[in-house]
Amino acid sequence: MGIKLLLDKANVPGIRGYEVYRREGGYRSVEKALKEMNPESIVEEVKKSGLRGRGGAGFPTGMKWSFIAKPEGVPRHLVCNADESEPGTFKDRYLMEFLPHLLLEGLIVSSFALGANDTYIYIRGEYAWITDILEEAINEAKANGWLGKNILGTGFECNIYVHRGAGAYICGEETALIESLEGKRGNPRIKPPFPAIQGVWQRPTVVNNVETLAAIVPIINMGGEEYAKIGVGRSTGTKLISACGNINKPGVYEIDMTISVEEFIYSDEYCGGIKGGKQLKACIPGGSSVPILPANLLLKTATGETRYMNYESLSDGGFATGSMLGSGGFIVLDEDQCIVKNTLTLARFYRHESCGQCSPCREGTGWMEKILHKIEHGHGTIADIDLLWDIQRKIEGNTICPLGDAAAWPVAAAIRHFRDEFEWHINNPVLSQTSNFGLQHYADPIHVPA
Amino acid sequence: MTYTFNETQMTELNRLVAHYPEGKQKSALLPALHLAQDSFDGWLPTELMDYVASLLHIEPIEVYEVASFYSMFNLKPVGKFIFEVCQTGPCMISGSDDIIAYIQQQLAIKPGETTQDGVFTLKLVECLGACGYAPMMQVGKIFREHLTKEKVDSIIAEYRATVTK
The missing domain is CATH 3.10.20.600 (Ubiquitin-like (UB roll))
Structure with a gap:
C-alpha cells in the first residue's frame, strides 16, 4: 500500500460528520497554525513542501501565495476552485463528498496564511448535493468554534461560503471563476493584472484547487520538509x-x-x-x-x-x-475504442464550453468539431486531416485563456499518434461505419494478456 | 405572469445575498437564479428574470446575459424531470450512446424534447464529473450512475410513479 495523506481516513464510518472527523485527529492543523505559527511561517512551510497546484497547471502553491498583494485596508480573499469539469476528472468531488471537513480545515489554515477572512468555495452547479454536504459541514465547524469570529481565542476571523456555479467548464479558469463569482458571464480576464493583485471585487485574491487546499492539512501537520520527502524530484x-x-x-x-x-x-x-x-x-x-x-x-x-x-x-x-x-x-x-470518435466527443465538448470571447477558440473549436464529425461519419478527405492540424495550430497560444490550448492539444495528439486511423476512416468510408480500426500496431508491446 | 418569492424563498435569497460584501449583491445572481428556477417551473421566463433583477437591484439585461451563458439555466419550458445524459469522451467509451438511444426509444422523444404529458425532458450534456461511474445522467439534484437499460427502465418507472400518485 502506498502512502496516503488525504484519503487515509476516507473509509472510517461517519468521517463525513464533525464528531468522527475531530476524533480521528481532524482540525489539528488549525490548532498548530493559529497557535504556534504565523502567516509567514505557514507560507514558508508550503514553499518547502514543494506542493504544486493540483488543478492541472502544477504551479507551485507557496509561490502563488507569496504573490498576494497586501494593500492597507483592502480585504483579501481565498477562493477554492471546486468547479471540477475537465472530462475524466472527479477527484475533488470524491474529496468533498466524503471528507468535507478536510477541505474546510485546509481552507481555514490557508485563509489564515493569506490574511483572508471571507473565503469562497466555487463549486460546479451540477454538484448540487455536495453543496448541501459542504454547508452542513460549515455549520458543524461554526458550531464547534472553527469558523466565525475569534477562532481559538486568537482573534482570527474566518467565514466560508459556498457559491454554486451553473454549468460552465470555463469557470474552472481562475479569472473566469472570479467573473462568475461576481455574478457575470464566465469570460476570462486579460492578465495582468493577476488575481493576486486584483481579483474578486478588485481585491487581492488567491484561487486554489480543492485538492491543493486539502493538502495544506498534512503539510502543516507533518511539516513541509517531511512532505517533500514523499514522491520524487519536483x-x-x-x-x-x-x-x-x-x-x-x-x-x-x-x-x-x-x-x-x-x-x-x-x-x-x-x-x-x-x-x-x-x-x-x-x-x-x-x-x-x-x-x-x-x-x-x-x-x-x-x-x-x-x-x-x-x-x-x-x-x-x-x-x-x-x-x-x-x-x-x-x-x-x-482495443475496441475509436480514436476519431473519442476525439470528436472531446472537440464537441470544447466547442460547447468555449466562452466565445476569442475568435480562434470560438470559431476554431466549431470547425474542428465539424471536420471530425465529417470524418467520423465517412465523408472526410485526406486534406481534412491537414486542415484539422492547421486549425489546432492556429488556436494554440492565440487566446486569452488556456481553453484554446486545451481544445487544440487533444486534436493535435490524436493526429500525431493515430494519423493512420484517421486515414483508414477516410479511405474506408463504408467499412468505418460498422467496424473499428482496432489496435493495429498500437498494442502495448510489453503486456499481452494471457 | 408575475412572480413573487414566498417567505421561505425570500429568507433563502437573503441568506445567499449576505454571503457577499455590501453593495456586491450582484454576486448572488447565480445562486438566485438557481433558487428562482427551482422555486417555479424549472425554467426562467423573462418575467422571472426581471423579478430576480429587481430583487438584486441590477438591470434585467445583466440577468439575461448570465442566464443565457450557463447551461444549467433553462430558457424554455421543460418537463417535470430532466434527464441530463452525459455524452462526453469517458461516458462515450463506456457506452453512453446506447443509453441515449434507449432513453429516446423508451420516452419517444429526441434530445431537447419533452414528453407530451410534460413529465420528462431529455437533454444531452457535457461531462458532469462522474466519469468513473459511467454511463450516467443527472436528474434534479442527484446523479444516476452505472446506467444500464434495466436501470433506465426502473428510473423512468420511479419518476412516473411520483407523478401518478
Whole structure:
C-alpha cells in the first residue's frame, strides 16, 4: 500500500460528520497554525513542501501565495476552485463528498496564511448535493468554534461560503471563476493584472484547487520538509488520480507519484487491468485536454525508460512523445475504442464550453468539431486531416485563456499518434461505419494478456 | 405572469445575498437564479428574470446575459424531470450512446424534447464529473450512475410513479 495523506481516513464510518472527523485527529492543523505559527511561517512551510497546484497547471502553491498583494485596508480573499469539469476528472468531488471537513480545515489554515477572512468555495452547479454536504459541514465547524469570529481565542476571523456555479467548464479558469463569482458571464480576464493583485471585487485574491487546499492539512501537520520527502524530484507529496474508461476498477486513488504507469493500470491495488481481458490501446493520463498517448508510448518513454505517474515522467518527451499529469483525470481506452470518435466527443465538448470571447477558440473549436464529425461519419478527405492540424495550430497560444490550448492539444495528439486511423476512416468510408480500426500496431508491446 | 418569492424563498435569497460584501449583491445572481428556477417551473421566463433583477437591484439585461451563458439555466419550458445524459469522451467509451438511444426509444422523444404529458425532458450534456461511474445522467439534484437499460427502465418507472400518485 502506498502512502496516503488525504484519503487515509476516507473509509472510517461517519468521517463525513464533525464528531468522527475531530476524533480521528481532524482540525489539528488549525490548532498548530493559529497557535504556534504565523502567516509567514505557514507560507514558508508550503514553499518547502514543494506542493504544486493540483488543478492541472502544477504551479507551485507557496509561490502563488507569496504573490498576494497586501494593500492597507483592502480585504483579501481565498477562493477554492471546486468547479471540477475537465472530462475524466472527479477527484475533488470524491474529496468533498466524503471528507468535507478536510477541505474546510485546509481552507481555514490557508485563509489564515493569506490574511483572508471571507473565503469562497466555487463549486460546479451540477454538484448540487455536495453543496448541501459542504454547508452542513460549515455549520458543524461554526458550531464547534472553527469558523466565525475569534477562532481559538486568537482573534482570527474566518467565514466560508459556498457559491454554486451553473454549468460552465470555463469557470474552472481562475479569472473566469472570479467573473462568475461576481455574478457575470464566465469570460476570462486579460492578465495582468493577476488575481493576486486584483481579483474578486478588485481585491487581492488567491484561487486554489480543492485538492491543493486539502493538502495544506498534512503539510502543516507533518511539516513541509517531511512532505517533500514523499514522491520524487519536483513531484512531491501525494496526488489523487481519478481513473475511468475501460478498466476493471474505476475510481479515485491516492498515489505517491513513485509508482509506474504500468503498475497503476495493471495492479489490483489501482485500476486492476483492462476490462474484459482486452488490450490497452491508448490513454489520456491527465484529463481530456492533455495529449492522448498510444500504449507503447504510455508505459515506456520514447527512449525506453519506464514511465512513472508524476509530473516529470508523464511529460518526458514533450508533446512529441509525452503527455502531462494535468488534473489526474486518467482515461483508459481499450482495443475496441475509436480514436476519431473519442476525439470528436472531446472537440464537441470544447466547442460547447468555449466562452466565445476569442475568435480562434470560438470559431476554431466549431470547425474542428465539424471536420471530425465529417470524418467520423465517412465523408472526410485526406486534406481534412491537414486542415484539422492547421486549425489546432492556429488556436494554440492565440487566446486569452488556456481553453484554446486545451481544445487544440487533444486534436493535435490524436493526429500525431493515430494519423493512420484517421486515414483508414477516410479511405474506408463504408467499412468505418460498422467496424473499428482496432489496435493495429498500437498494442502495448510489453503486456499481452494471457 | 408575475412572480413573487414566498417567505421561505425570500429568507433563502437573503441568506445567499449576505454571503457577499455590501453593495456586491450582484454576486448572488447565480445562486438566485438557481433558487428562482427551482422555486417555479424549472425554467426562467423573462418575467422571472426581471423579478430576480429587481430583487438584486441590477438591470434585467445583466440577468439575461448570465442566464443565457450557463447551461444549467433553462430558457424554455421543460418537463417535470430532466434527464441530463452525459455524452462526453469517458461516458462515450463506456457506452453512453446506447443509453441515449434507449432513453429516446423508451420516452419517444429526441434530445431537447419533452414528453407530451410534460413529465420528462431529455437533454444531452457535457461531462458532469462522474466519469468513473459511467454511463450516467443527472436528474434534479442527484446523479444516476452505472446506467444500464434495466436501470433506465426502473428510473423512468420511479419518476412516473411520483407523478401518478
